[in-house]
Amino acid sequence: MSRPMFEVIALTPQDARAAESGGADRLELVTDMAADGLTPDVRDFAAIRAAVDLPLRVMLRIRDGFTPGDLDELLRRAAALRAEGAEEFVFGFLAADGSVDLDATRTLAEAVAGCHWTFHRAVDHSADRSEVRAAVADLPGLDTFLTSGAAAGVDAGREVLAGELAKAGEPGYRQRILVGGGLRAEHVPDLRAAGFDAFHIGGAARAGGWTGAVDPAKVAHWRELIGG
Template sequence: QDAQAAESGGADRLERVTDMASDGLTPSVEDFARIRAAVGIPLRVMLRIRDGFAPGDLDALCARAAELRAEGAEEFVLGFLDAGGAVDLAATTAVAEAIDGCRWTFHRAIDHSADRTALRAAVGALPGLDTFLTSGAAAGVDAGREVLTAELARAGEAGYGQRILIGGGLRAEHLKELRAEGFDAFHVGGAVRVDGWRTPVDAAKVAEWRALIDA
């Protein structure tokens, strides 16, 4: 129902996760299949089997990715850090290779990294990576605006060719200025629900965001 409400409100794409108490983990193959059958818009699936940014059991994660691909998943969301906050390039590469041929997003782990410039340089050439989901800072868009603007200005450089998908503390009042600066992709979850994650997606709220983005 959430997926259908988002689509009817004008969403371009969905991210499928489970367990928002853990900031979003990989859903079951069965849940993915039900949602994939319910909507026609692209669906990116989280590849994250434990809370935090460490990969956990890589074999299990890659096996789940294979199961999802067999069920028809074509787009994914992932990204891992080591204990020091640097990108875990070995783990990220292993999962990227497991979904070779698919497009994917490096998620907000970038906002919690010790050096986002080094992270972009390390993962920027991985096959399939076409998006960074980021607010520019761990604290959200308000804290990360200058970082977002600076990274957009570097579009085309190595590690900066991917689309910036802004999410994390994003509010409707941010949109006019962000659109004027040239940002064109926005990620919302709780903001399109009447009372946060405890309530369903509201198609009318999605439509309000759609109208603001298109204005």
């Protein structure tokens, strides 16, 4: 059995080194968690990239919520990050009615063509997640959905997650499910037994939540729970 994938949110080089030493496989890079994670500065990306050897998925979002905001600015930031060496990203946008903003999402996917990317938890806040999955399924580079199955988190979304895992390989369900959002340690055994093999944490990796830095001991504990 292959090693389950374990992703940790990092805001700083210190976070990144701690997550790497604790056993993370990949980092999601963001800034401003008060806005649920926005695009980091290019200099911050460069500093984290220099600090660790892990793959880095960089958030492309410039405003709180799930609408894209200034698409030209998003494209500019994506281009600057790519020029600095970014190879993986996280994004995905909804319209005001909760449907996928396919034009914005496709435009950004085409702008980072050749890169792998995650459609983030906007899917959990959509009006119809199956429609979102179908609409974006064939966009270039999309290989992952970060999801808890429901806007309220894993507690509320476990049945949805199980249903989507059961459809793995079908159109719209070929991407990997990265479980995150309200994920707690006690969820992991049942999720692993059900066949989930990718997990994402943020505040759970920190002493004191978002007010503290990533704690390598907490990351190591999650690594042991997840396996590998």
